[in-house]
Amino acid sequence: MPEIDKLYWIDTHCHLDFDVFATDRAAVIARALAQNVRRQITISTRISHYAQLQALAEAWPSVFFTVGTHPCNAHEEAEQAVNIEQLLALSRHPKLVGFGEAGLDYHYSRETEAAQKRSLSLHIAAARQTQLPLIIHSRDADEDMVEILRGESAKGRFPFILHCFSSGKKLAQTGLELGGYISFSGIVTFKNADIVREAAAATPKNRLLLETDAPYLAPVPYRGQSNEPAFVVKTAEFLAEFLNMEKSALAQQTTENAYAIFKKMQPA
Numbered sequence: 011m012p013e014i015d016k017l018y019w020i021d022t023h024c025h026l027d028f029d030v031f032a033t034d035r036a037a038v039i040a041r042a043l044a045q046n047v048r049r050q051i052t053i054s055t056r057i058s059h060y061a062q063l064q065a066l067a068e069a070w071p072s073v074f075f076t077v078g079t080h081p082c083n084a085h086e087e088a089e090q091a092v093n094i095e096q097l098l099a100l101s102r103h104p105k106l107v108g109f110g111e112a113g114l115d116y117h118y119s120r121e122t123e124a125a126q127k128r129s130l131s132l133h134i135a136a137a138r139q140t141q142l143p144l145i146i147h148s149r150d151a152d153e154d155m156v157e158i159l160r161g162e163s164a165k166g167r168f169p170f171i172l173h174c175f176s177s178g179k180k181l182a183q184t185g186l187e188l189g190g191y192i193s194f195s196g197i198v199t200f201k202n203a204d205i206v207r208e209a210a211a212a213t214p215k216n217r218l219l220l221e222t223d224a225p226y227l228a229p230v231p232y233r234g235q236s237n238e239p240a241f242v243v244k245t246a247e248f249l250a251e252f253l254n255m256e257k258s259a260l261a262q263q264t265t266e267n268a269y270a271i272f273k274k275m276q277p278a
């Protein structure tokens with residue numbers, strides 16, 4: 011654990027490999043560092059993009075990465091040659107800090123439910139075996155996700171994060187009960203997101219994480235623009251006020267939490 015000074019932030023979930031960053035990636039990372047967003051975890055959406063993510067992590071000291079398949083890509087990837095040995099081998103890179111994002115997305119991809127479930131269980135097995143955290147994406151799939159988390163945790167605990175939380179109370183409670191962390195994105199700043207704010211208020215402070223999910227979901231006042239890791243500070247400022255916390259206390263707590271769950275992430 012590093013000596014954490016007052017305003018030290020971590021963007022625990024962004025997608026720096028996406029094309030939208032192709033021309034100004036260096037500037038995006040520089041702006042994050044200028045806001046004291048000292049770590050950016052770039053999250054995999056396709057195992058086949060591993061080399062690009064690895065290259066980013068090797069090029070920038072502040073960037074760490076994961077390996078995994080987004081549920082909306084599961085039918086194209088996990089069905090192929092991906093297996094547990096492969097995931098475990100890929101996870102040995104020193105800057106690889108977790109698995110995912112994997113999960114269930116019934117909003118966009120209900121028709122591939124079976125492939126999503128198979129892919130999710132593969133990622134869970136890898137997280138269980140390595141005790142590296144799994145970043146879970148869950149959209150419009152609360153009931154199935156609750157059932158899977160309970161069933162899989164009963165077979166053996168694995169660390170996990172419910173990322174970009176926008177689900178219901180029962181999934182939040184189940185996740186917390188099973189030792190998970192809950193990560194909040196710019197959605198908490200949106201006018202119509204009372205349910206997400208309630209979830210943030212109900213999450214114990216030592217399980218709370220911050221993320222951008224950049225380039226998606228820019229927080230107010232950047233809503234509608236392309237998001238980037240520096241903007242995690244806007245979400246944090248909003249949340250600190252909403253939770254009636256000092257900004258510095260939220261920075262310290264969420265940074266400690268990020269290092270606690272992302273055990274392999276070297277401190278800045």
Ligand SMILES: [Zn+2]
Pocket residue numbers: 111146147148173174
């Ligand atoms: Zn996601």
Ligand SMILES: [Zn+2]
Pocket residue numbers: 023024025053111223
């Ligand atoms: Zn994402």
